Amino acid sequence: MRTGILATALMASMLFASTACVSADAATEKLLKSTSDHTKFKALQQEFNSGPEVTKACLSCHTEAAKQIHKTQHWKWEYRSPDGQLLGKKNVINNFCTSITTNEAACNVCHVGYGWKDDKFDFTSEVNVDCLVCHDSTGNYRKPAGLAGNVVTKAMEFPPGSGNIIKPIDLKKIAQAVAKTSRDNCGACHFYGGGGDGVKHGDMDSSLASPDKALDVHMDALGLNFACATCHMTEGHQVPGSRYAPTAQDKEGAHIRGKEDKTNPTTCQACHGQAPHKKIAKLNDHTDKVACQSCHIPKFSRGGVATKMSWDWSTGGRMGPDGKPLITKDDKGRVIYTAAKGDFVLGENVVPDYQWFNGRVIYTLFSDKVEKSDTPTRINRFEGSADDGKSLIWPVKIMRGKQAYDPVNKRLAIVHTAGNDDTGYWTNFNWEKAVAAGMASVGAPFSGKVDFVATESTWPITHMVAPAKDALGCRDCHAAEGRLEKVTGIYIPGRASDHAGWLDTAGWTLAALTLLGTLVHGFGRIVLRKRK
């Protein structure tokens, strides 16, 4: 009896304690997340009229932040490759929207800065660093296209005379709610590369903002819920894991805290080590030849957002029956033609291409000669082979295109596309004018003629990692006409093209002749025995 009362009292007190814990925990949790509450900072308790004003306030405490940003690719948009090529968005011509040059006001809304509208931008300015685009936690921060990355704090009509009103944003609220970067921050640009959702990469689109486990086992919003920075472990604003400097093969073990490790933290091996397959150990024998991604990302564009697989600029400029720029949609309502951009081929749930890749990427740059005969012109190409000791078989997206070039000077064209002026292609649909303006902006000669050249670019597939149960099975590659059919220099059991034809012929002939011999011998025995 007495013990009964005691037990009841005990249970009641536990119940009480646990209820009290809930609210205390929430407050504690918030407290333990950060030593600072940005709503309490005097510097942020003011109305801001522009982005740089906010940055100035940020820098009043985070004194070195802008200097750190100045050292990043996010700021410079420039990268010198180990091969000496000057890359980065500032220099590369791709086969999507092709080039930022003369189109900065539109393209550079994705620059982590304010006001890069032409080649006069001051890369030493600290207040022009945009802190909020990466640290906004409200989801209300906007950098409208055409304003060179600037934000709007008073309602304005843009483009002027269009009747399109851009709503202002409340910079004070946004500044007071800054936080660590989230998938939404990175995604605001990286999901939309190439001019729209999912267009460029194939393995990155808005479906990764809040993915389920099947789409991305790590970013699963109800599970591991990784932010981008969980893998792209950033220190001092330097984000590792750029595709400009990829790690094709990581032979190191998993990173261990306390142990200095300068290798790329974004690789699968950086967490999973070299022998991640516990149940089926034979799978570990694949890791010296096959990138993890090849089996664990069975398809890309798996989240319901299509990616562009090809883009033909040469068909642009068609007007509809109403005299307005033509736009065509497919039966799913997706745009597959616009007068501004030409024809697209879209892809969803795409099986990647596979190729050897050693981390070296060679680009065809503006300064390189382009021949129509070298079809396709490789905007970039992944180097690698079976026997260089540095390559793995990687899944890639091959983007095919047709884009403008100068057939006389044999150079890829810099096209002035965006802009409310007489030469912008998207306004006036005149290739000669648009290319003339683009080439003139960099002081390059232009013959006055525009033709189109077939191009191809290669993109690594590394996001949208599926759960283990959805990884490829043996038969996907260990078969004739399997996924790795075109990958040379390696023997894959079950792939018919690897067989030594003479051996199969000799072997089956030997077996057949033996069988025939026994049959004849046996037949002889039966016949002669009967006769006897």
Place this chain on the structure above:
Amino acid sequence: MARMYIFKRFERFWHWAQAALIIFMLATGFEIHGTYALFGWEKAANLHTTAAWTLIGLWLFAIFWHFTTGEWKQYIPTTKNVVAVMNYYSVGIFTGAPHPFRATQLSKHNPLQRLAYLLVKLVINPLIWVSGLAYLYYNELAALKVPVLAGLQLGPIALVHTAAAFMMLAFLIGHLYLSTTGHTPLAHIKAMITGWEDAEGDEPAANTVKEGAA
């Protein structure tokens, strides 16, 4: 009718277990090779590996047995009577001539059998063992940084393994057929099951084979 106990219990177990494993491994092996689909590639590969380890285990026991019992001497090649036995299989068997050889406990195999089984034990089996283990462990072997093994590629390993498999297949076909050439078609098979060989039938014409262990 005289009966003779020729094949001992372990010997029979070894024979039939090995037969089953070899047939099973040919079936799974050629599926892995890509010749047909039967079990499904992954299952075939797993079963093939499991069967390989089972067979290796069996072989270890068999080798131990051969040496401890002295049975290894059954495979010492001899040229005596080879011609007579060859004559029997190419002519005599059709004319109803008696077999020139009679099995005894000390000499179970006729001279042709000795040669054939020795070929299996010294050529085909080692080829399969070595190439098969290399097939399973070429990654680890290459990682040993031994110069000879460093360049070890799966292609040549698979080539040898496949070639040995074809040889084994040809042996199996021949062996299966020759098992029907006793005094009745099932006589040899029965002996391999029960261990007892019938001494029934004609007396051998020239049973002069002497024990190799003399």
